[in-house]
Every structure is written in structure tokens, then in C-alpha cells.
Amino acid sequence: MNPPATDDGDPFQDPSTSPPNLPTQLTLAVGRNAFLNLGSESLVVLDEGFVDKEPVRCCGLLQPKTTRAIPFHNILWAELADWEIAISYAHPTSKDAVRVAHINYIVEKTDRQDAEAWIERLLERAYGQSQRRKRIKVLVNPFGGKGSAQKWFTRDIEPIFAAARSELSVEKTKYSGHATEIAEQLDIDAWDVVACCSGDGVAYEVINGFGKRPDAARALRKVAVVQLPCGTGNAMCLNLTGTDSTSLSALSVTKGIRMPLDLVSITQGDRRTLSFLSQAVGIIAEVDLGTENLRWMGSARFTYGFIVRLLGQTIYPADIAIGVEVEDKAAVKEAYKRQHADPTPYTPPEVTDESAGLPKLKYGTVNDELPTDWKMIPHDKLGNFYCGNMAFMAPDTNFFAAALPSDGCMDLVTIDGDIPRLTALKLLMAVGSGNQESLFDMSCVNYRKVSGFRIVPKQKGGGYISIDGEKMPFEPFQAEVHRALGTVLSKTGRVYEADGVA
Numbered sequence: 001m002n003p004p005a006t007d008d009g010d011p012f013q014d015p016s017t018s019p020p021n022l023p024t025q026l027t028l029a030v031g032r033n034a035f036l037n038l039g040s041e042s043l044v045v046l047d048e049g050f051v052d053k054e055p056v057r058c059c060g061l062l063q064p065k066t067t068r069a070i071p072f073h074n075i076l077w078a079e080l081a082d083w084e085i086a087i088s089y090a091h092p093t094s095k096d097a098v099r100v101a102h103i104n105y106i107v108e109k110t111d112r113q114d115a116e117a118w119i120e121r122l123l124e125r126a127y128g129q130s131q132r133r134k135r136i137k138v139l140v141n142p143f144g145g146k147g148s149a150q151k152w153f154t155r156d157i158e159p160i161f162a163a164a165r166s167e168l169s170v171e172k173t174k175y176s177g178h179a180t181e182i183a184e185q186l187d188i189d190a191w192d193v194v195a196c197c198s199g200d201g202v203a204y205e206v207i208n209g210f211g212k213r214p215d216a217a218r219a220l221r222k223v224a225v226v227q228l229p230c231g232t233g234n235a236m237c238l239n240l241t242g243t244d245s246t247s248l249s250a251l252s253v254t255k256g257i258r259m260p261l262d263l264v265s266i267t268q269g270d271r272r273t274l275s276f277l278s279q280a281v282g283i284i285a286e287v288d289l290g291t292e293n294l295r296w297m298g299s300a301r302f303t304y305g306f307i308v309r310l311l312g313q314t315i316y317p318a319d320i321a322i323g324v325e326v327e328d329k330a331a332v333k334e335a336y337k338r339q340h341a342d343p344t345p346y347t348p349p350e351v352t353d354e355s356a357g358l359p360k361l362k363y364g365t366v367n368d369e370l371p372t373d374w375k376m377i378p379h380d381k382l383g384n385f386y387c388g389n390m391a392f393m394a395p396d397t398n399f400f401a402a403a404l405p406s407d408g409c410m411d412l413v414t415i416d417g418d419i420p421r422l423t424a425l426k427l428l429m430a431v432g433s434g435n436q437e438s439l440f441d442m443s444c445v446n447y448r449k450v451s452g453f454r455i456v457p458k459q460k461g462g463g464y465i466s467i468d469g470e471k472m473p474f475e476p477f478q479a480e481v482h483r484a485l486g487t488v489l490s491k492t493g494r495v496y497e498a499d500g501v502a
């Protein structure tokens with residue numbers, strides 16, 4: 001998220017570099033009395049001409065500070081034009097914002113070949129496994145969130161993409177469903193990434209647009225879908241970049257590593273759709289979708305709606321059949337720890353059939369017989385049925401602390417609606433505190449890893465079903481996970497930016 005801070009709190013200080021003894025192959029002499037050096041984590045600029053910095057204490061004496069360190073993560077681009085080396089980087093302007101800045105030096109004391117080789121080394125460190133100069137199809141939802149997506153894109157996101165020499169095509173979504181159509185018709189060989197400057201809704205549409213294509217499997221594998229936080233719900237961005245700052249997430253996307261993502265088929269009536277984030281029936285769905293009248297409260301509407309229903313011991317009866325993969329919390333923790341520590345990301349099998357659509361449904365649809373090993377169980381006291389594919393559902397709400405991007409499982413939380421009010425309050429505090437250990441460990445919280453489920457809601461007079469925050473008809477539906485069907489960009493290429501279950 002932010003550049004690593006060092007002992008003296010200066011993120012632009014690389015402690016690993018001591019100016020006087022620079023290894024020559026890592027150092028480029030530039031200008032008069034200036035050097036560019038590749039440190040372990042940062043590009044270190046040594047320039048006698050720096051006058052704007054506070055002096056530092058060295059050997060007991062105050063010395064003028066002649067170095068400046070720029071973390072490799074923040075380096076956006078570098079190139080040699082004539083005899084000038086130009087480096088663009090993301091400069092922190094506050095704890096949660098960066099803006100593009102540049103340094104330029106004349107290359108004097110070395111030849112052009114050396115300078116070009118040095119630049120290549122810098123870019124290797126700056127990008128690592130991340131693709132350089134990504135080709136990005138940008139979709140801007142002018143009505144996302146508070147309607148500021150276009151402004152934020154122009155001010156915070158586009159300059160970073162442009163400085164990184166990304167190839168951009170920007171399109172505003174004109175109506176609901178437009179992003180689905182764009183994804184359905186997209187030339188997938190022309191783009192590496194679809195970046196949604198929106199909430200989660202446009203990312204949902206893009207994934208579903210890919211899912212409708214005759215070559216769905218290839219489209220979902222080939223083009224990474226990312227979201228930049230310009231909406232009300234920005235869960236995808238939080239999980240993959242660890243921030244809901246527009247400029248920091250643009251930097252993370254620029255440096256993002258491709259990561260396979262499990263996707264979930266939802267069948268309801270005769271329809272099949274894809275979900276990347278969550279499925280909710282009960283309190284969460286109702287709070288999310290049934291409190292539109294409280295929009296004026298901003299995000300407090302969720303907390304308020306939650307408290308009212310929790311304390312009212314609201315129940316949402318349903319019949320549920322589940323394909324359980326990991327049954328108890330100890331085993332869930334174990335599975336999480338093992339996979340989280342594995343340094344090798346899961347590599348899905350290649351898509352060999354270029355015209356393959358979505359995978360066949362292993363468990364059939366909601367209209368078929370139940371799979372033989374699933375059992376339909378009435379849950380008359382159900383309060384919350386919440387199934388997640390990512391960890392964070394909102395800022396500070398790491399609801400599915402054991403979620404992993406491509407473990408081939410969804411994380412299912414069920415909670416009874418008639419739990420004592422004191423327990424309900426503790427639950428609420430555990431959700432809001434960001435202390436997920438306590439939420440996960442609370443005895444009223446059932447936490448399982450599942451590969452599929454069918455739910456038949458029974459609430460009299462109807463209710464709410466939310467799939468990735470989108471309102472669905474209040475009818476039975478079935479879910480089935482497809483391991484690593486989708487592709488996103490993330491900081492690590494392996495895991496979510498969330499504290500897991502220790």
C-alpha cells in the first residue's frame with residue numbers, strides 16, 4: 001500500500017544503501033555530482049544538489065541530506081531520450097495518496113549502452129513478475145458511488161497508468177448492463193486488463209459478459225478484471241490491492257500480478273450467472289439491499305440496519321443443502337495456513353479448446369435433483385446465510401478471514417437469528433473491529449469451506465437475495481464453485497490483502 005517506512009519514518013530512505021561504497025554495475029553516474037543507485041528495495045538518488053531536505057545526523061554531526069530513496073514499487077517508468085534519463089514514479093502526498101513525479105538527469109559519465117542496461121535493471125526490479133506496459137480497457141461508471149468516478153479517474157488513476165506507459169482505451173458505461181455488452185464483444189487479444197472505475201457492480205457485469213461469450217473460458221483466463229474504488233462497494237479492490245485509495249490502487253494495478261480466481265456459477269430459475277464475491281440471504285442481504293431509504297446515512301446505514309435486525313432477533317427461515325469440503329473451524333484454519341504459506345501460486349490447466357464456454361455444472365442446476373451426497377436441511381431459525389469468495393466485504397470488514405483466491409472453495413458463514421442479544425452485540429463488534437480472529441472463533445458462527453449449495457428461502461412475504469451486492473429474485477438458487485476460472489491482478493499473485501486466521 002504505502003512505501004515501506006524506515007526507522008526515521010522517511011519512506012524515501014533506503015537503509016540498505018550506504019552512499020560511499022556503491023557497486024558500480026548498480027550505479028549510474030548522472031549529471032554533475034549525482035548518482036542513481038539500485039538499492040535492495042529502492043532506487044537511491046545521490047545528488048549533492050539536493051537542498052530542499054532537512055539535514056540528517058551522521059557521526060554525531062548534522063550533514064546535508066544528499067540522498068533520496070524511491071521504493072521500486074513506486075517506480076512507474078524509466079527511459080533514455082537522447083542523453084537524458086527520465087524516471088517517473090508515484091510520490092506519496094499523504095498516507096493514502098500518491099501522485100506522479102519525475103526525475104530527469106543528463107547521462108554524462110557513462111555510455112548509452114550502460115545507461116540502457118541500467119534502466120533495464122531498474123525496470124526489472126520495479127516490475128518483477130508484473131507485466132510492463134499493460135494494455136488496459138478502462139470502463140468508467142459515471143454514476144458509481146457519489147458520481148465521482150470520472151473525476152477520480154482523470155485526477156488519480158489515468159496519470160499513473162499513463163506514466164507507466166500503459167496502453168489505454170477509456171469508455172464510459174452508458175446504462176446498466178452496458179459493461180456486460182462491452183465484455184461480450186471485447187477483442188480479448190487486444191487487451192490484458194479490463195479496469196472498472198466503479199463499484200463492484202461493473203466488475204460483476206464484466207465477468208458475466210465474459211461468461212456469456214462462446215469462448216468464455218479463454219476470455220476469463222486471458223483478460224484480468226480489476227476494479228478501482230469509485231463506487232459504494234469496493235470489495236474487489238480492497239481484497240486485491242489492500243486499499244480503497246484511488247491513486248494507491250492504480251499503482252497496485254500497474255504493478256499487479258496475474259492471479260487465478262475461483263468463480264461461482266449461480267443457477268436460479270432458468271438463468272446461470274457468475275459470482276466473484278458473495279452470496280447472501282438473511283440479515284446481510286436485507287441490510288445491503290433493503291435499506292435504500294437510509295442512503296442519506298452513508299455507510300452508517302449498514303451498521304444501523306444491522307443493529308436493528310440483530311437486536312430484533314430477526315430470522316430468515318430457509319432449507320439448505322450444502323456440499324461441504326472442510327467441516328470444522330480447526331480444519332479450516334489448518335487448510336488456510338497450509339495454502340497461505342505455500343509460495344507457489346496455483347496454476348490452472350491451460351485452456352486448450354479456444355472455443356470452450358463455461359465449464360459444465362458438476363452439481364446440475366437448481367431445477368435438477370439434488371446431488372446424492374447433499375442433504376436438504378430446514379433452518380427455521382436462520383439469521384444469516386453468507387457465502388464469500390473474497391475476505392473483505394467492506395473496509396474493516398474481513399468477514400471471510402479464511403478465504404483464498406483459488407482454493408476451489410467458497411467460505412460459508414451461517415448464524416442463527418435467535419442468538420442472545422448480548423452475543424449479537426459481541427458479534428457486531430467483532431465484525432466492525434477488524435479483529436476477525438474473534439468473529440471466526442465465536443461459537444455462534446458456523447464457518448465451513450464448501451464447493452456448492454442450494455438454498456430455498458422460506459421467509460413469508462418475500463425478502464432479499466444478494467449476489468455480489470446485486471439484488472436477485474427472491475427464489476431458490478444453487479451455487480457451484482469453479483476453481484480458478486477467472487483472472488484478476490493482485491499484489492502477491494497468490495493471496496488476498498487481508499489478515500487471515502492465524
Ligand SMILES: Nc1ncnc2c1ncn2[C@@H]1O[C@H](COP(=O)(O)OP(=O)(O)OP(=O)(O)O)[C@@H](O)[C@H]1O
Binds near residue numbers: 174178231469
Ligand atoms: N450510465 C449508467 N447509468 C445507469 N446505471 C449504470 C450506468 N453505468 C453502470 N450502471 C450500473 O450501475 C450499477 C452500480 O454500479 P457500481 O457498482 O459501479 O457502483 P456502486 O455505487 O458501488 O453501486 P451501488 O449503486 O450498487 O451501490 C452497475 O450494476 C451498473 O449496471
